[in-house]
Amino acid sequence: MINLLIVDDERLLTDALKMEIDWGALGIGSVHTAYNSRQAKAVFEKETIDLMLCDIEMPQGSGLELLAWVRDNHPRTESVFMTCHAEFKLAQRAMQLGSFDYLLKPVPYDELSRVIGRAADKIRKENERNQYSRIGQFWSRHQPLLAERLWLDIIKQAIPANPTAIKKEAEERNIPFDERMRLLPILLCVDRYRKSLSIRDEKIMEYALTNSGEEMLNVKGNGLLIRLADRKLLALMPVERDEGRWLEECKARCEAFVASCLQYFYCDLSVYIGREVYGHELSEMVDRLLEWDKRNVAVSNKVFLWERRRASPEEIALPDMNVWSVMLKEGRGGQVVSEVEAFLSGFIGSERMDAENLHRFHHNLLQTVFYVLKLKGIEGHLLFDDTDSVDRFQRAVLSVEDMIEWARHTVHKAMEYMGTIQHSPSVIRRVEQYISQRIETEKLTREDVANHVFLNADYLDRILKKESGCSVTEFIVRKRMLLAQQLLERTNLPVGTIAGQAGYSNLAHFSRRFKKFAGVSPHDYRLLRSNR
Numbered sequence: 260m261i262n263l264l265i266v267d268d269e270r271l272l273t274d275a276l277k278m279e280i281d282w283g284a285l286g287i288g289s290v291h292t293a294y295n296s297r298q299a300k301a302v303f304e305k306e307t308i309d310l311m312l313c314d315i316e317m318p319q320g321s322g323l324e325l326l327a328w329v330r331d332n333h334p335r336t337e338s339v340f341m342t343c344h345a346e347f348k349l350a351q352r353a354m355q356l357g358s359f360d361y362l363l364k365p366v367p368y369d370e371l372s373r374v375i376g377r378a379a380d381k382i383r384k385e386n387e388r389n390q391y392s393r394i395g396q397f398w399s400r401h402q403p404l405l406a407e408r409l410w411l412d413i414i415k416q417a418i419p420a421n422p423t424a425i426k427k428e429a430e431e432r433n434i435p436f437d438e439r440m441r442l443l444p445i446l447l448c449v450d451r452y453r454k455s456l457s458i459r460d461e462k463i464m465e466y467a468l469t470n471s472g473e474e475m476l477n478v479k480g481n482g483l484l485i486r487l488a489d490r491k492l493l494a495l496m497p498v499e500r501d502e503g504r505w506l507e508e509c510k511a512r513c514e515a516f517v518a519s520c521l522q523y524f525y526c527d528l529s530v531y532i533g534r535e536v537y538g539h540e541l542s543e544m545v546d547r548l549l550e551w552d553k554r555n556v557a558v559s560n561k562v563f564l565w566e567r568r569r570a571s572p573e574e575i576a577l578p579d580m581n582v583w584s585v586m587l588k589e590g591r592g593g594q595v596v597s598e599v600e601a602f603l604s605g606f607i608g609s610e611r612m613d614a615e616n617l618h619r620f621h622h623n624l625l626q627t628v629f630y631v632l633k634l635k636g637i638e639g640h641l642l643f644d645d646t647d648s649v650d651r652f653q654r655a656v657l658s659v660e661d662m663i664e665w666a667r668h669t670v671h672k673a674m675e676y677m678g679t680i681q682h683s684p685s686v687i688r689r690v691e692q693y694i695s696q697r698i699e700t701e702k703l704t705r706e707d708v709a710n711h712v713f714l715n716a717d718y719l720d721r722i723l724k725k726e727s728g729c730s731v732t733e734f735i736v737r738k739r740m741l742l743a744q745q746l747l748e749r750t751n752l753p754v755g756t757i758a759g760q761a762g763y764s765n766l767a768h769f770s771r772r773f774k775k776f777a778g779v780s781p782h783d784y785r786l787l788r789s790n791r
Contacts, residue, residue, distance in 0.1 A: 260288020261379050262307055266299045266325065267314040267341070276312070280368060286379040296320030300328065308336050309382050312375070314364075315342040335385075337378050341366055407485045409434055410495060413541055414487070420539045441498040441535045443506075445513065446548040447472065449490035449520075450527040450559045450658060468492070468524055475516040476509075491552075493545065498535050506532070506564070513562040527559035534565045557612040557659045575616045578602055580627045587631040592674035599624070599666045603659050612659060621656055624666060628673050635677050636718025641710050642676055643669065676713065680722070686712055687726050690719070694738050701762045705731035739763070740776040747785045754781045 263282065267273045277290050291306060293299035296319055302308065311329065315322035322340060329336050343364045360374045409432055412418045418428050422438035429436035449468070456464060469492060473479035482496040498505070513530045520528045531548045551568065583595050603620075606612035629639035643652065648668065655665035680686055693711045697703050708731050709716040720730045727734065739761040746757045755766050758781075763769035773781050 261286055261309040261382055262289050262291065263287045263375075264291045264293060264299060264302055264306075264308045264311045265313075266293045266296070266311060266317070266322065268294050268317045269314070270294055276371075280372065282375075285372060285376050286383065287375070296322075296325045296328075299325055303329070303333055303336075308333065310375070310378055311336055311338045313338060313340055315340055337382055339374055339378055405432055406434055406483055408432075409436075410483065410485060410541070411487075413538065414493075414545050416542050420542050422537070422539050425538050436538065438538060441537060442541060443496040443498055443509065443535055444533040444541060444544055444548065445476070445494040445496065445509065446487075446531040446533070446545070446552060447492040447494065447513075447516075448529045448531070448552045450529055451660070453525040453527070464524060464526070465490075468520065468526075471519065471524075472516060475519060476512050487545075487549075491549075495541075510562050510564065517560050517562060521560055529555060529559055530562045532562065532564050554614045555610070556614050556617045556657065556662075557606045557609055559658075569610055572611045572613045572616065574619075575606075575612065577620055577623060580623050583624075584627045584631055587628065587670070587673070588634065590674065590677070592670045596667055596670050599670070600663055603663050603666075607659050614656065617659065617662060618656055621662060621665075625669070628669055632673055632677070633715075635680065636715045636721075637673075637676060637680065638710070638713050638715060639673075642672065642713040648672070680712075680714065684726070686714075686719075686722055690723070690731075690734070691738070694735055698739060698742055699760060699762050701764055703735055703762065705735070708735070736772065736776070740773060743769075743773055743781065744777065744784065747781060748788045754785075757781070 265273050265276055267276075273292050273294065277292055282290055287310075289306075291302050291308070293302050295317055299311070299313070311326075313322045313325060317325075322342075326338055326340070329338065339360045339362065341362050341364050360378070362371065362374060409418075409429060412428070413420070413425060418425055426436055426438050447468075449465075452461070452464070465486070469484055469486070472492060472494065473484050476484070476494055476496075478484045478494050478496065482494060484492055484494045487493050496509070509532060513532065517528045517530060520526050529552060531551055533544045533548050536544045548565075551563070554571070555563075578598065583598070586592070586595050603612075632639040632642065643649070651661075651665045651668050654661045656662070689712050690708055693708055694703065697707075705716050705720070709719045712719065714722075716731065723729060723731055723734055729737065743757055743761040746752055746760060747754075750757075752760075754770075758764075758766050758769035761769065763772070770780055773784070777784050779787065
């Protein structure tokens with residue numbers, strides 16, 4: 260409850276005010292009285308006074324002098340002044356000294372009640388904010404790890420999203436929590452680093468970002484800055500003052516932090532400031548901020564406010580992929596890349612391009628490239644199965660810049676390999692090398708060989724028949740038999756051992772295959788060669 264002090268040299272009026280107004284209904288717990296400035300100061304020394312109702316004209320020191328003393332010694336005390344004179348200068352001076360309001364005597368009780376009620380509301384809200392600030396300071400200074408774990412469990416809904424469950428869990432963990440406390444969540448996302456970093460270097464950079472963020476966002480000592488996931492941090496700020504002004508201050512600090520990150524930490528940052536929420540509403544708000552970041556694929560180094568977010572962009576008209584497919588078939592991959600860059604670069608920094616539109620572009624271009632590769636007999640899913648290609652593919656939909664990098668890599672690699680297979684001898688050499696390295700493998704199939712050179716098996720058959728007069732399967736058998744002939748001629752190894760070296764576990768099957776190839780059995784072939 261709120262403590263009130265009435266200061267007026269008119270004793271009867273002072274006592275009447277104390278007795279006749281229902282102070283309890285206004286949220287006032289106790290009412291103290293003083294008849295001059297000296298007595299008022301004595302009350303301040305003994306009691307915590309939240310609100311002072313004071314006359315301006317008094318002997319032994321005016322009300323304005325008393326107010327100046329209160330401002331210096333008890334700055335949290337609100338003051339309401341009464342006077343018999345409607346003089347502008349008095350009112351102006353009272354307001355300059357921080358008076359909450361100014362009333363003319365005689366003051367109607369209903370008007371006095373209204374003003375006192377408003378002052379009491381302001382005091383209660385300020386007390387709540389101070390309490391929340393103290394809670395935030397406690398989290399930050401005394402139990403940051405425990406408080407961080409509590410809020411992560413709330414965000415991930417390991418703790419049910421209702422005030423009672425959260426308060427109970429906080430009490431069990433000995434962490435201060437008030438279900439009436441409002442929080443401002445701020446999501447900070449590193450979009451990309453402008454220099455190459457190892458995993459270790461990125462961890463160090465994240466640690467530096469966290470420390471810098473605590474200082475620049477004024478989180479240290481007032482809230483928490485926690486790690487949500489790779490490249491994502493979340494600041495939780497207990498709301499301490501008027502939302503509008505405080506929000507602009509937060510935005511300004513975030514903008515300064517974004518500029519600092521770009522200059523000193525070589526990274527692009529996106530910051531999303533949510534709306535004020537209670538603890539049990541936090542998980543839903545954080546999910547919405549994460550989804551907002553996921554949709555944002557074109558704008559970096561900016562601070563976004565929830566209250567000013569835009570509606571989802573409309574569907575964007577994509578380039579004609581049929582034209583690009585013709586260009587790719589004609590070997591004009593460089594022109595396709597140039598047109599991709601021109602189209603996508605126009606959306607960098609614009610909120611018109613969102614994740615859904617970027618996914619559509621990604622899907623269409625991928626299908627176009629794979630279609631052209633298929634026409635050339637190349638299996639796109641095999642050609643792009645290496646770690647670098649897979650990583651670029653997965654990152655492509657994260658931002659317009661990542662999409663441009665993926666498109667360059669994909670088109671250039673496709674064009675390069677299409678050029679390779681047009682030169683058949685190079686394909687034959689790779690096939691021969693692959694088979695020679697795996698000749699002992701009994702179940703070496705034409706599909707295995709075709710997959711190795713990223714080609715359709717039927718298309719590889721056509722290439723081999725054109726160059727060597729045999730299919731892939733026949734080519735494998737011939738390689739096996741040539742190896743067996745070399746071993747029969749130049750070693751004394753048993754025929755069964757040679758069969759195993761040539762990829763046959765069944766000796767009879769090997770003998771039949773060898774006789775069909777060489778015209779004689781393995782035993783007779785060795786005898787004929789040894790007699791020469």
